[in-house]
Structure formats: C-alpha cells, structure tokens
Amino acid sequence: MSSPGATGANNSRTGRDVLGQIVNALTLGGIYLLFATGLTLSWGVLDVLNLAHGSIVMFGAFSTYLLLQASGTVLALPVLTLFAAAVGALLSTLLQLLVFGPIRRRAATRGQAELSVLIASIGAGLIPVAVALNLADAEVMNLPRETASTAIHQLGPARISTLQIAIVVLALVLTGALAWWISRTSSGRALRTIAFDPTTAEQLGVPVGRLSALLMAISGALAGGSGLLLAANANAIAPHMGDGLLLKAFAVVVLGGVGSIGGAVIGAFVLAFAETFAVAYVAGELRDVIAFALILLVLVLRPQGLISRVSWQRA
C-alpha cells in the first residue's frame, strides 16, 4: 500500500533526523489537508458523506497517468495538477447533479437522505477503481521521471524539495482562500444557509442546486489535485490507494470537527505529525492504526471534534 512521504526527499529509512521528519510531516499534512477539506465541506454543508472521495483522489492521479500515456509528451507538474483537479471536479459535480442532489430531494427525512447518499456514494466509488484496475498496466504506476523530479534545497541539516514546499504552500493558500470565501462573501453566507436548512435557503432565493454543485466541484478539484500531488510525492499511483486515504480523511475531519476548515488544518497536521513520528520511531505498521485510534478517541471523548461544528449552525 502506498506510504506517502516515505519516499520523499527525507527518507525515513535512512534519516532519523528530526528536521527531516518534520519536513515529511509538513508535506504529508499538506496533502491530508487538501483532500480532507473537500470531504469536511460536503459533509458540513450538504450533509453528504461522500465515500467516493477516495476513488476521486485516486482517479485524479490516474487520469493524468492516462493523459501522459496518450499524449506521449512530458507535461509539467503544475499542468498535471490542474488536469487532475479538473477531472476531480468533473466527477464530483456529476455525482452531485446525477446522484446526491436527486436523492436528497426525494428523501423523506434527513436521516434517510444521509444513509441513501452514503450507500450511493459507496457504489459510485467502485466505478473509478474498477476502471483504473482495468486500464492500468501495472499494479503500481509511476509518473515519468522528468515530471516527478524536483529541485532539492538544503535547509540546514534537512533537505526539502520544491514539490514539498509547493504542497504545503498550496494547501494553506487554497484552504485559506476557501475559508475567506465562506466567511466573507455572500455566496459563502448562502452556503451557510444551506447548511442550516436547504428548504429555508431555497425559500430565501438561494440557488441551492447551483451552489451545491459548485461546492462539490471545489471538493472534487481539491481531491483530484491532492491525488496527483500525493502520487508525485510518493512516486506511486495504485488503483486501491484511495481507500486508505479515506480513513485518513475521516480522522482529519473528526479531529477538526465536521464542516470546519480551520479544524481541518489542525487535524491534518496533527495526524500527519503523529503518523510520521510514530512510523519513524516506533513501528511502521502503526501508520493506519494511528488514524483509527485518533478517530475513536475523538468520537468517544469529544464527538464534535477539536473545533466545534457549531459555526455552521449560525447561518
């Protein structure tokens, strides 16, 4: 299974330097943040727990692989990231328009809507994985060396690559922009109204359908883009890489509180650091157990997460 960060510029197998691990953890945190933000937003605003999210992350990466194979040319990483984001956005928007939206409209109660959407998303999530399994020519694929290679800088005793810097910066900038958009603009306020109650929002003239689609598009774009960055950082694309990531995304969302972007930032880096240091200094098998343990701990002790979901209720 993929182990993001393990093959980054500071290989945990060769270096026990703390600074190097910190760089790894920061990069990992950035990636986790990118793909968890979409999940926490769709859950917090639309009551959609999209379990196809992991598959979309994977397919973002995989589609760029297909693109590279088809075009035969070497494309720069930023271009590929945009392409992956576009694919992710497309898939998520289709899901929202064709599946989640209609289900929620037809459901009798909120509980029914949640469950139906959950089940449908599990079914839908199988499709990209199956496609990838069929079209893939290897169990694990790599991006071409020219694309994946990146400049490495010396930062004191540690080494950090441009890619790693880009990931962290991108993650923080994008989520910051999203947080600003949601809290400061009228569309953001409209989203909060939808989170409070979609019917009320509809009556108030909010274009619920369009905004929901937009939100899912953003969620998908973040997912797809993060998939490619993850693939580039780990230099591996595997059809099943999405499932394990979903577990991590859950942990981030639960730690930070459903619907909270600020919480996602905290959750992503807490998880990344906990994982990186546990794996480096205790045992490699602990990686996924940490995510699960954190989920259980938070859910049992403080179900609303470290930062409460309350903010969404104040429409």
Next chain:
Amino acid sequence: MTALQVEDIAVHFGGVKAVDGVSFTIEPGCLCGLVGPNGSGKTTLLNAISGLVPLTRGRIVADGETVSGRSVPQIARSGIRRTFQAIRLVPELTVLQNVMLGADDGRRVLDGLLRPKRAARADRDARDRALQALARVGLEGAGSSRPGELPYGHQRRVEIARALAADPRLLLLDEPVAGMSPAERAEIGELLMSLRESGMTQLLVEHDLRMVTQLTDHLVVVDFGRVIADGEPATTVLDDRVREAYLGRATARRRPAPSHRSGGALRTSEGS
C-alpha cells in the same frame, strides 16, 4: 398520596431559564390543565416530567416515587405516558401495531429470541390491551389501517390509545387539539372527560383557554417559567395576573374582568 408533585423545579439551558422555580400538585383522578402564553415554559415543563430534559434544580415525584433523574424509558415504564404536539406514529406499521407499542415492555428487546414463549404471551396481551384502547377512543375498526390513511383527528386518538394501552397512572397531553376543527375539539374533549370519569389522572397542556376552563378541575398558569396562578379554572382565568400575562398590562387594565359566569372577555380576545 398525590399523583404528581412538582417541587420547586428549574430548567436552565445555558443562559435561558425556561423553567424557574415551579411547584404544583396534581391529585389522583384529576384532569389538570397547564396553560400560559407562548414561551411560558409549559412544553418544557412537560418535557421535564417525562424526562426529556434534565432538571437544573428540584424534584418531581409521582405516586410517592421520585421520577426526576431517571432516564426517559424508565419514566415511561413507570407509568407516565404522553402525546406530542406533532403526531408521532410509525407510518409503516398498522394502527394496531402502533398502539401495541404502548403496551410492549421496552426492556425486553431480545425476548423474541431468548424467551419466545413469554414473548408470545406478552404479544397476545399487548394485542388485547391495544384493541381495548382503540375501542376506548372510539376507533374499534381502525386497527388494520395505516396511520396515514386516517384523518388527523383520528390519528390523534390513535396516539392517545397508544398511551392508554400502557395503562398509565399519569397521562400527559401536549396540545392534543392543535389544528382541529371545533367539532373535533369537542370530541377529544369528551374523550378526556370520559377518561377522567374512569379515574385517569391527566395533565393537559393547551392553548385553547375556553376548552381548558370547561374541561379541567384544576388549572395551573405559567408565564416566564414561573407559576402565576394555580387553582379552580373559572376563577383562575379571571385572576389579574393571568389576564395581564395573556392580554398585556394595558389591555388587562382597560377591560375589566367579566362576571364569574360569562368569562366573556377572554373568550372574545382569544378566538382561536
């Protein structure tokens, strides 16, 4: 022994004092009314008695047993049953099955598997009680229908039947005639009176002051989470504080209280 004793209870939600020091007593067999303007705390009071909200202070005693602090299922099983403002029946079950739920023992969730013979007996028992309860509310033939197929007034009666099937010692009714026509209200009123005649102790939360004053033998009026009047219905509604609470101080002062018999001013002003 009194059927229900509410002893200086308070229910605070964060900063809001929904109930702030309420005490009253209900005698067995009484049809007691609980009224008050919107936001007075009467629904919260009912929720406190049935255990849905915790008490910040005070005690609730039913038939000599303290019920406050127990869980909702425990309180229900101790004989305190209620209806809700919105009708809550299970749409996929038949009317009879819905009413049988009132008679089922909610502790025995696995009896079907672990004690099949007892479960069979309990089921027959529940069915008998449910049929009796349905007859009691005048809906003998409705057992095999689905709740959704019945008119609103009948659904309300099914809810009452479900409470009756539990053979409760205290029946709490939360605005049972909301949204009903005058004819339907009269029917429900008659049902409650006949229940009183058979000895049932009831606490009725209602908006319809006329109906409440005619039906009940004891009236408690609350406002801002406190009891402002408590006693015989006809005199209580004429109490100055009660009139002020409903009409506002200026109007209450302008319109003098009518004579004891007619109770006119309140009838015209409330009109609902």
Next chain:
Amino acid sequence: MNETLLMTGLSYYLIGLAFQVVLRSGVFSLAAAGFWGIGAYTCALTVPHLAWPISVLLAVAVSAVLAVVLAATLGRLRGLYLGMATIAFDLLIVSLAFGWDSLTGGALGLYGIPREASPLMVGAFAAVATVVVAMVQSRAGGRFVDVLRTDEPLARSLGVETGRLRVAMAVLSGVLGALAGALTPLIFGVLGPEESGFPLVVLGLMIVVIGGSGSWVGPALGALVVTMLPELLRFVEEWRDVVYGALVVVMVLFAPSGLIGLVKRGQTALRRRSADESEVMTT
C-alpha cells in the same frame, strides 16, 4: 447446480442479513464487513489445528466479544458519525490484513485452507441465522426496531431501552458478518486481504437494496439476484464492479425499498386503482 455457487449464494445471504439487521433498526453500522474479515482470518488460521465447527464457533465468539466492545465504544454515535466510524473500523481491518504479514500472510493472504464446507453445512448455518433473525424481529422485537428506526426519541418515550437495542443489533450484525466470513475460506480454500473492505460493503448493501430490508426475505431475494449476476454479466467480466456500483446507485435512486418495495408499491397502486374504478362504476 454448481455447489460452490450455491454456497457462495448462501454466504452472500448471510452478509445481506448482517446489513438487514442494522438497516431495519436504523443503526448506521457498516462494521459487518470488518467482522467478516475478523471471522474469516480467525477461522482460516485455526482450522488447520481445530475441528472446523470449533473454528467457526471460535470465529463467531471472538467477533461477538469485539462487536460488544465496538458497539459500547461507539454507543453515543448516530447517523453519519456512526457510519463513518464503522467504515473506519472496516478500513482498519483491511489495513491490518495487508500489513500484519506474520499473522495474515499480508498481501498474498492465506491458502491451502481445508475446504470443509458443504452446501448442507452452509445451509444449516444459514437456516439457524434465519431463525435467529426472524425471532429477534418478531412480535414486539419487530415493532421496537421499526420505531427505533423511525423516531428514536419516540421509542424512548414508549419505554424502549434504545441503547440496549442498538448494541444488540450492532452485535448481531457483526456476528452474522463474522459467520459469513468464517465460512468463506472453508468454501474456497484461500483468503485474501482485499476481500473485506469496500467491495464487501457494496455487496452487502446491494443485496439489501435490491431485496429490501424489511425482513430476512429481502436478503434472500437480494442474494439470489446477486449470485446470478456474475452469470448474467459474464460478458462484462472485468467490469463487474462497475455494474455493481452503478446498480447500487440506480436502486438507491429509483427503488430505495428494493424489489420487495417495488412489489408492495405495485400492489398498493393496483388496490387504489381498482378502488377508484369501483367508485366510478357506482356513481
């Protein structure tokens, strides 16, 4: 009929039952898939050393204990939070199955497992499971789970110990999943780590979505359909998962109560139409 196909169908039925139990009671637990894995590996690892009935019972017992612990831990969760936590549990089991090489054989899994299963044996387990589920959901038990699903606070106001009921349903679901898991390596002789996890959740949900979640009959119907599907879908061999996924989506969208729900809707429509017609004729 092919013996393996029959036994596969019966094990699908058990998985479907596992999901029916929780879905009918409104408990959002999808942990049956994880317990399938626990049951499967417990049985596969002990069968070379113990008689197969003991292995199966051990697998079920271990899962029952773990299911109680899990249900108690997650007891306060509802809705999507519970769904998510139980999926996390399933994913963790898959992860352990892949990662704990020394125990589970890692990505390669286990093989050479004695194929002790026979249609009679699997059928017997399925029959027992059916009786258990039918009895649990009979009489008051059925009313309790229906009211729990519809309106939990109402159930509590009726004196139902909903906490106890939720745990019971979650544990029963886990046990059924574990039973299905324990039997599978005995049917095929091999066990791989990728078998539990999402595809299994989809399988279980698909069976209930197709057949209906009202009683054990739904999973029986659903398992029948799902077992036949690979035959019908022989021409789309590698794309089977795509069809499964799409099927689930379509069913959730257009027939949420499954085939049984469609039949019932058809009956109601027919009843109403003939009532309307007779009204027209008499006026």
